[in-house]
Amino acid sequence: MINTLNKRLRVLSTSAALSLMLLAVPQAFAVTPKDTLVIGLAFDDIITLDPGQAFEFSAGEVNGNSYDRLVRLDINDTSKVTPDLAESWSVSDDGLTYTFKIKQGLKFASGNPITAEDVAYSFERSVKIDGPPAFILNQFGLKKDNVAQKAIAKDPSTFVLTVDQSYAPSFVLNCLTATVAAVVDKKVVSQHVTNDDYGNAWLKTNFAGSGPYKIREWRANEVVVLERNDNYWGEKAKLNRVVYRHMKESAAQRLALENNDIDVARNLEPNDIEAVSKKGQTITSAPKGSVFYFSMNQKNPNLKKPEVVEAMKYLVDYDAIGSTLIKGVGQVHQTFLPKGILGSIDDKPYKLDVAKAKELLAKAGLKDGFSVTMDVRNNEPTTGIAQSIQQTFAQAGIKLEIIPGDGKQTLTKYRARTHDMYIGYWGVDYWDPNSNAETFTSNPNNADDGTSKTLAWRNAWDIPELTKETKSGFLERDSAKRASIYQSLQKKLLASGPFALIFQQTEVAGVGKGVKNFKLGPTFDTNYVFSVSKD
Amino acid sequence: MATRRNRRRASSALASVLRFAVTVVTTIFGLLVVTFFIGRVIPIDPVLAIVGDRAPAHLVERTRIELGLNLPLYQQFVIYTKQALSGDLGTSVLTSNPVLEDIKRVFPATMELATIGTLIGSVLGIPLGVLAAVRRGSIADQVVRVIGLIGYSVPIFWLGLLSLVLFYAQLRWVAFPGRVDIVYEYSFTPQTGFYLLDAAMQGQWDVMWDLFRHIALPGALLGYFSLAYISRMTRSFMLNELSQEYVVAARAKGLSETRIIWFHALRNAGVPLVTVIALSYANLLEGSVLTETIFSWPGLGLYITNSLQNADMNAVLGGTLVIGAVFVGINIFSDLLYRTLDPRTRSR
Numbered sequence: 001m002i003n004t005l006n007k008r009l010r011v012l013s014t015s016a017a018l019s020l021m022l023l024a025v026p027q028a029f030a031v032t033p034k035d036t037l038v039i040g041l042a043f044d045d046i047i048t049l050d051p052g053q054a055f056e057f058s059a060g061e062v063n064g065n066s067y068d069r070l071v072r073l074d075i076n077d078t079s080k081v082t083p084d085l086a087e088s089w090s091v092s093d094d095g096l097t098y099t100f101k102i103k104q105g106l107k108f109a110s111g112n113p114i115t116a117e118d119v120a121y122s123f124e125r126s127v128k129i130d131g132p133p134a135f136i137l138n139q140f141g142l143k144k145d146n147v148a149q150k151a152i153a154k155d156p157s158t159f160v161l162t163v164d165q166s167y168a169p170s171f172v173l174n175c176l177t178a179t180v181a182a183v184v185d186k187k188v189v190s191q192h193v194t195n196d197d198y199g200n201a202w203l204k205t206n207f208a209g210s211g212p213y214k215i216r217e218w219r220a221n222e223v224v225v226l227e228r229n230d231n232y233w234g235e236k237a238k239l240n241r242v243v244y245r246h247m248k249e250s251a252a253q254r255l256a257l258e259n260n261d262i263d264v265a266r267n268l269e270p271n272d273i274e275a276v277s278k279k280g281q282t283i284t285s286a287p288k289g290s291v292f293y294f295s296m297n298q299k300n301p302n303l304k305k306p307e308v309v310e311a312m313k314y315l316v317d318y319d320a321i322g323s324t325l326i327k328g329v330g331q332v333h334q335t336f337l338p339k340g341i342l343g344s345i346d347d348k349p350y351k352l353d354v355a356k357a358k359e360l361l362a363k364a365g366l367k368d369g370f371s372v373t374m375d376v377r378n379n380e381p382t383t384g385i386a387q388s389i390q391q392t393f394a395q396a397g398i399k400l401e402i403i404p405g406d407g408k409q410t411l412t413k414y415r416a417r418t419h420d421m422y423i424g425y426w427g428v429d430y431w432d433p434n435s436n437a438e439t440f441t442s443n444p445n446n447a448d449d450g451t452s453k454t455l456a457w458r459n460a461w462d463i464p465e466l467t468k469e470t471k472s473g474f475l476e477r478d479s480a481k482r483a484s485i486y487q488s489l490q491k492k493l494l495a496s497g498p499f500a501l502i503f504q505q506t507e508v509a510g511v512g513k514g515v516k517n518f519k520l521g522p523t524f525d526t527n528y529v530f531s532v533s534k535d
Numbered sequence: 536m537a538t539r540r541n542r543r544r545a546s547s548a549l550a551s552v553l554r555f556a557v558t559v560v561t562t563i564f565g566l567l568v569v570t571f572f573i574g575r576v577i578p579i580d581p582v583l584a585i586v587g588d589r590a591p592a593h594l595v596e597r598t599r600i601e602l603g604l605n606l607p608l609y610q611q612f613v614i615y616t617k618q619a620l621s622g623d624l625g626t627s628v629l630t631s632n633p634v635l636e637d638i639k640r641v642f643p644a645t646m647e648l649a650t651i652g653t654l655i656g657s658v659l660g661i662p663l664g665v666l667a668a669v670r671r672g673s674i675a676d677q678v679v680r681v682i683g684l685i686g687y688s689v690p691i692f693w694l695g696l697l698s699l700v701l702f703y704a705q706l707r708w709v710a711f712p713g714r715v716d717i718v719y720e721y722s723f724t725p726q727t728g729f730y731l732l733d734a735a736m737q738g739q740w741d742v743m744w745d746l747f748r749h750i751a752l753p754g755a756l757l758g759y760f761s762l763a764y765i766s767r768m769t770r771s772f773m774l775n776e777l778s779q780e781y782v783v784a785a786r787a788k789g790l791s792e793t794r795i796i797w798f799h800a801l802r803n804a805g806v807p808l809v810t811v812i813a814l815s816y817a818n819l820l821e822g823s824v825l826t827e828t829i830f831s832w833p834g835l836g837l838y839i840t841n842s843l844q845n846a847d848m849n850a851v852l853g854g855t856l857v858i859g860a861v862f863v864g865i866n867i868f869s870d871l872l873y874r875t876l877d878p879r880t881r882s883r
Contacts, residue, residue: 036717044841044844045588047586047629055587055590056587056588056589130594132586132589135591201631204631205631220627221629221841225720225721243717247831256711259703259704259711261711406844408845411580411588412583427589429589451592451593453592
């Protein structure tokens, strides 16, 4: 029996070895096709691709590459805008009327001509769909019942926008660079309207634009495919196709990049960034319009004490966080306006100072410290930073209990103002200082049912004076004076606001060999892929 | 006499049909209740899934009312049940397709994977089980039992990640997670949804090879887990059969050992094995959630995981109901098959 068993085992092991050898034959390994850029990106935030409704980062990137607007952000100098579909524009002396001249002879991807009529229609539908980004246009007094009169086509090449107050022109133009002002093909969209929805349901997964790429397909959490628009009026995209593959894990993206299964890895964490750069692939990065902070709910009696608020800002080890946890993906930044935006300052008065914090806590009558909770989203670097803060807080006797949760979970609580402390990102909604100023330093009604639920409101920070000052910022037509208003707001929040700003996000990408001209832009909708080529 | 027996048979058949019906209805209803309450208990706001994290507050409120989430819980449950019973699984927030349509698209991927897994599990597991039984107590038996034990006790995601690191990252034997390479994504048009079958029918051998390289690892992994179960059950059934009198009689008659084992004993052990294989298949269909997540396999498991993460409750409900229904269906099927193959069980 032993003999037969041995014989069988021999046969078994030989055949196993044989099949292993067969498998080990070197294969022509799949490398991404020459005419296609394959990007690994976590894009589970996409809900819709309708530019009138989409407000998520990944959707912004897809739309930024596929839809045109009147003006775009100048990615070389982000305090300026450059012409896109508009050739030129002028503002009336009273500051209420903006007139845009549209470039001649332009076509949508469908082949239809682009006219001022399409622009007016796009504004109308964005306002009437009333999606998350509609407020950007509502700010100028465009409402459902008046948008048809306030955003009109005077003739096929002239679009006229009438605003309700004499705003800073830079504010209006900056807002028009957002995707909510993207221009859609009226003829195509009109064919797909159901229940007066302005084609909203259809455009969620379809395309009616004029940008360098057309959206061919989006399968939620799987793939987004862009295809070159041969009718594009500007310089044509070099590659036929761009494929975004949904990949959540940094490690998986790194593996795929190293094996040439993707050309670009977009969600690398610090340790993977290091590994990738050692392998000879390049790392490209750009500072983004997102800041990372923690906040202190003013409903909590301990957190309401100004000395406690100040002490907490001294209980963060900014240097350690900067050199480890956010290395490569962020830079220490303590003011609420990200670098690159009009009026932004880069004051950094705080560093870890336990003695000073203890002094402040003693002044507040909390010599022995206190206990407090913090809602923390389960991802990096959020968890790591929360843990770091937990340790430094402990040095001054503050017991921080971390409550981990899924993103939507922590956010639900934060929106309901039932947290003690919250830690996370805030990204600008549109590239203008008013965007962050409005949420951090204005709170028109601090009641629980207040309608303007800004971050200041979420943390119950009652600030009538600052609210007024914030409003003066977008009405100031002199850019220099405007900048000084925002500088003052940043300093005030830095000194006494219940927000401790920690860093500004740097977006990073690992780029495979042979990929040329892949650059990240300052905003999420300026991560342009149409200039990329491959060897 | 004969009619009485027929009548008894008919009434027992009716009883079993009724029993099935009750099982199906209670199982589905149970699933409905459980998914509904899970959906309401998880601290994720489904409204955010629709309007996004960055939506202004008034929009969040408006959507909450539109979804009926402001109604009392029992009313929401009635609406939910009515909708589900009428066969309308609603629209997925994430994909904006009807949930049923989504499931039709993703389910074949899961079935393909589970089928491969079960095939591997049966083809290897049955002979191994037989070997272990025949050589009871030998080294071979020990080896088979250890293989089974590992398959039973090691978490699938851990083994999945390890195998990915080894076979994909290091050795490069298998393809990048997913179902088909990006190169073929737009040159290959599946008809039935079973890609391997489609590629074979269209004679696209390069696609076939690519598909094989994608399914190899997750298929082998599921196959291993199925093998662990099937080999263990085969061993115990075979041991039972080998101690029966007919085996002793056959040996006395001078039949060859091979013939006794493979033709007589295994044939009898085969009847309960059918149920084991069917259950293993159902388990793989249901348990593919983790495997699919690790290997980015675009099947029902991944669909449900994604939906849950995004609080897309219609999709979660739809997916769970389908899995439940399939599970019940396979159980009924294996039960019927069992009755057909083994006449002794019919009159019970």
